[in-house]
Amino acid sequence: MLRTAPAIVHASHAMDHPPTGPSAPATTGRTRLDSYVDRYAARTAGMTASEIRALFAVASRPEVVSLAGGMPNISGLPLDVVGGAIADLVANQGPVALQYSSGQGDPTLREQICEVMALEGINAHPDDVVVTVGSQQAVDLVTRIFCDPGDVVICEAPSYVGALGVFKAFQCQVVHAEMDADGLVPDALRQAIAATRAAGKTIKFLYTIPNFHNPAGVTMTAARRAEILDICRSEDVLVLEDNPYGLLGFDSEPMRALRADDAEGVIYLGSFSKTFSPGLRVGWALAPHAVREKLVLAQESATLCPPAFNQMAVSAYLQAHDWKGQIKQLREMYRERRDAMVEALGDFMPAACRWNVPHGGFFVWMTLPPGIDAKAMLPRAVTARVAYVPGTAFFADGFGSGSLRLSFCYPTPERIREGVRRLAGVLEEEMELRATFGAKPPQGEHPLPRSGYDGPGTDLS
Amino acid sequence: MNHPVVVLAGGLSHERDVSLRSGRRAAEALRGVGLEVVERDVDGSLLSTLAAEPPSCVLPMLHGENGEDGAIREVLDLLGIPYVGSGPAACRTAFDKPVAKSVVERVGIVTPESVCLPHESFRELGAAQVMDAVLHRLGLPLVVKPARSGSALGCALVSTETELPDAMVGAFAYGPVALIERYIGGTEVAVPVIDDGTGPRDLPAVAIRPDGPIYDYTARYTAGSTEFTVPAALPDDVLAECARVAIAAHQALGLRDLSRSDLIVGDDGSVRFLEVNVAPGFTETSLVPLSVEAAGLDLGEVLASLVRAAMARDARTTT
Numbered sequence: 127m128l129r130t131a132p133a134i135v136h137a138s139h140a141m142d143h144p145p146t147g148p149s150a151p152a153t154t155g156r157t158r159l160d161s162y163v164d165r166y167a168a169r170t171a172g173m174t175a176s177e178i179r180a181l182f183a184v185a186s187r188p189e190v191v192s193l194a195g196g197m198p199n200i201s202g203l204p205l206d207v208v209g210g211a212i213a214d215l216v217a218n219q220g221p222v223a224l225q226y227s228s229g230q231g232d233p234t235l236r237e238q239i240c241e242v243m244a245l246e247g248i249n250a251h252p253d254d255v256v257v258t259v260g261s262q263q264a265v266d267l268v269t270r271i272f273c274d275p276g277d278v279v280i281c282e283a284p285s286y287v288g289a290l291g292v293f294k295a296f297q298c299q300v301v302h303a304e305m306d307a308d309g310l311v312p313d314a315l316r317q318a319i320a321a322t323r324a325a326g327k328t329i330k331f332l333y334t335i336p337n338f339h340n341p342a343g344v345t346m347t348a349a350r351r352a353e354i355l356d357i358c359r360s361e362d363v364l365v366l367e368d369n370p371y372g373l374l375g376f377d378s379e380p381m382r383a384l385r386a387d388d389a390e391g392v393i394y395l396g397s398f399s400k401t402f403s404p405g406l407r408v409g410w411a412l413a414p415h416a417v418r419e420k421l422v423l424a425q426e427s428a429t430l431c432p433p434a435f436n437q438m439a440v441s442a443y444l445q446a447h448d449w450k451g452q453i454k455q456l457r458e459m460y461r462e463r464r465d466a467m468v469e470a471l472g473d474f475m476p477a478a479c480r481w482n483v484p485h486g487g488f489f490v491w492m493t494l495p496p497g498i499d500a501k502a503m504l505p506r507a508v509t510a511r512v513a514y515v516p517g518t519a520f521f522a523d524g525f526g527s528g529s530l531r532l533s534f535c536y537p538t539p540e541r542i543r544e545g546v547r548r549l550a551g552v553l554e555e556e557m558e559l560r561a562t563f564g565a566k567p568p569q570g571e572h573p574l575p576r577s578g579y580d581g582p583g584t585d586l587s
Numbered sequence: 588m589n590h591p592v593v594v595l596a597g598g599l600s601h602e603r604d605v606s607l608r609s610g611r612r613a614a615e616a617l618r619g620v621g622l623e624v625v626e627r628d629v630d631g632s633l634l635s636t637l638a639a640e641p642p643s644c645v646l647p648m649l650h651g652e653n654g655e656d657g658a659i660r661e662v663l664d665l666l667g668i669p670y671v672g673s674g675p676a677a678c679r680t681a682f683d684k685p686v687a688k689s690v691v692e693r694v695g696i697v698t699p700e701s702v703c704l705p706h707e708s709f710r711e712l713g714a715a716q717v718m719d720a721v722l723h724r725l726g727l728p729l730v731v732k733p734a735r736s737g738s739a740l741g742c743a744l745v746s747t748e749t750e751l752p753d754a755m756v757g758a759f760a761y762g763p764v765a766l767i768e769r770y771i772g773g774t775e776v777a778v779p780v781i782d783d784g785t786g787p788r789d790l791p792a793v794a795i796r797p798d799g800p801i802y803d804y805t806a807r808y809t810a811g812s813t814e815f816t817v818p819a820a821l822p823d824d825v826l827a828e829c830a831r832v833a834i835a836a837h838q839a840l841g842l843r844d845l846s847r848s849d850l851i852v853g854d855d856g857s858v859r860f861l862e863v864n865v866a867p868g869f870t871e872t873s874l875v876p877l878s879v880e881a882a883g884l885d886l887g888e889v890l891a892s893l894v895r896a897a898m899a900r901d902a903r904t905t906t
Contacts, residue, residue, distance in 0.1 A: 156816045159872050163811030175808035177740060183604035187630075190599075502753070505601055505741065505760040559759055562710045563752035 168275075169295050178516065178580040181504050185513035186586055191545030193532045194513040195586035196340065196488055198400050199463075202455055204447060208403075211442035219438060227434035229426040230418075231257025231410070235441040239410050242444075243396060246372055247386035250412050256421045257432045261370055261397040261409030264421075265289050265333075267428065268366055268393055268411065269296045271420045272330045278322050280332045280363070282310050284491070284520030284529070286340045287581030289333055289368065293522070299327065300522035307482065309346025310334055312353045319361050331364040331393075336384060338371040338487025341520045341531035345485060348381065355388050370397040370409075373453050375486035376461035390414050398440050400488075401453050404584075406436040460488070466539030467532060470546035476553060481532075488535035491517075493528060495557055500530040501580075503556045512548040519580040536587040592617055592894055593642040595659065597628035600651030601761065602738050605808065609869040610648040612876065613890060616869075617646070620887035622894070629659065637668060644894045644901075645670040647866055651737050652762075655682045655866045669901030671893045673865045677841040681865050684734050684766050687840060691860050694839040696832055698860045699851070700725060701768040703734060706759045718751050725769045730801075731755060734764035737864065738808075744770060744801045768861075773853040775802055776819050777874040778833035779867065780846045783892035784899060787837050789830035790878040794819035810872050817881040821852060828858045836863050844893050847875055 185192045215223055230236070236252035243250055258264040265288070273279065275297035281290070283302035293300050301322050304314040315332070322329050334354070336346040346354070358365050367384045375381070385394035397409035413421055425432070443449065467490055468483050475481075478495035494500060500516035507513060515533075517526030532549075534542055594617070596610020597603055614624045625642070627633060629649065637645075645668055647659055657678030663670045673681065681687050685703035692698055702721055709717050721729075729745040731754040736742075741761035743754035758765040779790040794816040797806035806813045819826065833848035840846075840863060847867035851859050867875045869886075879886050 156814055157877070158811045158814050159877075160811035166811075174805045174812065177804040180604040180738075180740075180804065180808075181601060183607070184599060184601065187599055187603070499753075499756070502757050502760050508601060509761075511599075556756075556760070558710070559706055559756055562706070562714045563756055564714065 169297050172294060173579060176580050178501065178504060178519070179583070181508050182513065182582045182586055184508050185582070190508065190511045190513055191537055191541050191548060192513045192587050193467075193534070193537070193542070193545050193549070194515045194582050195536055196533055196582070197536045197584070197587045198404055198488075199459065199536050200403060202452075202459060203403070204452070207447045208439075208443060211446045212439055215435075215438050215442050223435045223438045225434060227431045227437070229431045230422045231255065231432055232434065232437040232441060235408075235437045235444075236410075238441055238444045239396065239412075242373075243383070243385075243394070243412065246369070246380045247382040248394065248412070249386070250389075254412055254415060254418050256411045256413065256418055256425060257437055258409045258411060258425065259429060259432055260399055260404070260407045261368060261395040261411075262288055262292075263407075263425075263428070263432075264395045264409055264411040265292045265366070265368065267421050267424045268331070268395075268413075268417075269293060269298065270428075271417070271424050272364075273298045276327070277330045278327045279330055280315065280318050280322070281522070282334060282339065282342070284341050284517060284526055284531075285333065285522075286335060286368065287515075287519045290520070290522050291579060291581070293333075298330070301329075302521060302523065302525070305339070305342055305344060307344055309336060309339070309344055309350045310354055312350065312357060315354060315357055316361075319357070319363060329363055331366045332358060333366045333368065334384070335368045335371075337369055337381060338374060338484055339489075340371070340487065341489050341515070341517075342491045343482045343484035343487060343489045344491075345375075345381065351382070351384055351387070355384060355391070359388070359391055365392040366395065367392050368395045370395075370400050371487040372396075373401055374457055374460060374488075376457055376464060377485050385412060393417060401456065402440060402443060402449065406433075406440055408432070408436050408440045457486070460486075460535060463534040463537070463539055463542060464490075466542045467534040467546060470543040471532075474547050474550035476550065476557065478557075479553070488533050490532045490534065492530050492532055494530065494553065496528070497560045498553065498556055499527045501527055503552065506556060507549060507552045510548045510552045512545045512552065514549065515582055516580070590641055590643040591623040591625045592644050592646055593637070594624055594626045594646045594648055595629055595633075596626060596648040598649045598651075598653050598659075599629070600649070600653050601736065601740050602651035602654070605738050605868060605870060606648055606650045606654060608871065609650065609866075609873065612871065612873075612886075613646060613648050613869045616885075616887035617890050617894070618887075620885070620891050622887075622891060629653070634662070634666070637666065642668065644668075644897050646890065646894065647672055648869060650866055650868065651740075652682075652735060655737065655864065656735065657682070667901075669897045671890075671897045672844050673840075673842040673846070677843070678865050681840045681842060681846070681863050682735055684732065684862050685764075687836075687863055688860070691836045691839050691863075694835055696835055696839070696860045697857065699730075699768045699771050701766055703764060703766050705764045706755075707763075709755070714752070714755075718748075718755075721767055722748060722751070725767065728770040729754075730768045730770050731758050732766050732768070733758045733761035734766050736761045738868070739801070739803045739806075742801065742803060771851045771853055771859055773851050774819065774821065775861075776821070776829055776850045776852055776858075777878070778829050778848050778850060779875045779878045780833050780837040780842075780848065781889060781893065782837075782844055782896070783889075784896040787834050789833050790875075790884075791818040791881045792821070792826055792829045793817045793874045793878050793881075794821070795874070807868075808870065808872055813872075815874070815877055817877050819852075822856065825852055825856050825858065832858050832860055836860055844896060845875075 517529030
């Protein structure tokens with residue numbers, strides 16, 4: 127006999143309006159604590175709470191050395207110059223800056239964007255530029271106009287967690303293609319294309335980060351660029367070239383973009399987030415004419431227009447300041463941090479670890495000794511007050527548990543060294559434990575994570 | 588109350604995020620009944636702030652280590668600041684799952700058969716042999732969990748022998764000691780116990796049915812992924828036994844003010860104790876608020892009554 131018969135329907139509505147005073151009768155029933163649980167779109171699958179993201183919440187505390195975030199260090203920005211430029215903007219162009227603007231973006235800024243891209247050999251017309259809310263929104267818009275559910279996007283293995291999130295949200299299937307020290311491996315790309323087509327699936331584009339890859343830290347060589355473009359041309363695969371870090375090389379001038387050698391087959395994405403301000407959220411897409419038209423319409427549906435004020439602020443900064451000199455300073459600052467990380471890794475890490483030495487950007491990709499699972503180790507690291515991003519975040523297929531991403535962009539060189547020292551201790555403990563319990567199944571046998579969103583939030587330093 | 592109630596939330600435990608959410612909800616509930624509330628993280632400036640602006644009472648909403656292990660409450664005792672909830676010694680006992688199990692077993696409460704082992708034992712004695720012995724004793728399936736942790740962090744259901752090593756490594760990532768417990772099929776039930784000065788009483792039992800095989804972190808904090816029934820749709824005598832066990836555990840462990848016992852009701856109606864929480868979650872998907880609402884009570888009123896009880900206790904001990 128039941129004390130109270132459970133309600134037949136969800137009682138969430140009853141729970142939404144609980145009785146107030148202590149004398150009210152008890153309510154009863156079932157609830158899922160979300161009245162809309164049966165109504166969400168299929169694309170929300172995987173948008174769940176994540177144990178990994180919960181651990182990142184601890185990493186935001188100052189006691190923890192966070193080698194997990196991707197937050198640029200903007201402490202060297204000339205705030206007086208920025209402040210003056212913004213004051214002038216409000217005083218002189220306030221009614222325009224505070225108004226709606228074109229869905230394609232501010233014309234002056236688009237001209238300046240073309241000057242920025244010229245540094246990488248791109249000869250573009252401002253008409254073919256669409257300004258977006260960070261280049262992240264450009265990834266979203268391109269996916270929105272190209273991909274139906276089930277369409278395939280080929281990505282490097284590993285790939286940028288934020289782009290994987292977009293592809294997942296549009297229900298694309300990600301097929302990974304291997305990288306080596308020279309970037310995306312041509313044969314791996316050929317195989318990925320062939321296998322996908324043999325399976326009867328449609329490839330919509332190749333998503334690649336050729337410079338100072340996030341998370342892998344590698345840069346595609348000039349020879350590889352030519353080869354990858356050849357493959358994509360002959361196989362008729364569109365290239366989405368995501369290039370937020372291209373101007374942040376430590377040892378050399380910017381490399382020639384893929385887009386510089388193929389105006390029709392490449393959509394190029396750029397950003398001011400790493401070279402000026404991530405907070406202003408100004409990025410762009412450079413696309414062939416027909417694609418650009420659709421991107422503008424998609425942009426109008428998404429936001430009406432990118433923020434006029436922020437675009438004009440970027441434009442004013444570019445006009446008022448030696449931005450190339452500023453980028454040079456940023457490169458030197460990041461090189462010092464890269465050096466600190468690489469030196470500390472050499473000093474502290476167990477011999478079985480492998481990592482690359484990036485020539486620009488923010489990230490080192492480290493491969494752990496066989497059998498160590500970076501995701502399983504993260505709680506131990508957080509206890510030791512150091513954080514990183516487990517490699518699984520950068521794969522759509524459950525791989526990557528044997529690697530992790532270390533970012534050197536935000537902490538000072540001293541903190542980086544301390545963080546690496548702590549991480550080495552954590553790793554040694556984990557190796558000892560793993561040795562005790564025997565080898566782990568090889569990579570790839572990992573079950574898919576329940577949450578598809580195991581990357582850190584943008585507000586993690 | 589001229590001074591505010593300070594809700595402590597955050598901290599450096601693995602459950603920082605959960606704690607912040609619990610703290611926000613508890614603070615809002617108290618504000619809703621007219622109390623002045625300040626939310627504070629636990630950091631190097633906490634004690635000086637508490638000294639400069641003494642609170643009327645502290646409501647610790649800290650989960651996990653440094654929150655439920657009694658440490659912060661020990662410090663509050665040192666400072667003579669009243670707080671809601673159990674004292675440090677009781678917290679130390681309750682937070683350690685194997686210790687809590689042995690204490691409640693002494694008063695006749697049944698818990699799933701288990702073994703508790705530090706990682707050194709596996710290293711020194713040979714992991715394969717120790718795991719074999721565990722499997723021989725407990726059989727399959729098993730649940731592996733860190734001895735001192737919450738929110739099911741580091742917990743794993745082990746259905747085959749080959750899953751056991753990974754589950755052990757996963758639990759040891761959260762702490763040096765693991766509890767390996769025989770898995771009991773049935774209905775997972777949580778029973779809050781509150782005592783606002785008139786003696787411990789149970790609130791309606793919440794039955795938990797996650798979509799997946801285990802009520803893990805994702806199932807706990809993703810609204811919609813778990814179905815709750817409150818009061819649990821169980822026979823009267825079973826519900827009465829759940830309440831009795833929760834209150835008996837609360838008393839046996841020397842807890843006060845508020846606790847939540849997590850129980851498993853076997854398919855035969857038997858009730859087993861899994862663990863108790865001295866700082867149960869108050870998030871939007873947590874169990875105590877659900878139970879409070881189902882009892883027809885207001886969350887803010889309940890918390891305010893506990894605050895008043897803690898202040899009255901403090902007044903008694905200091906006069």
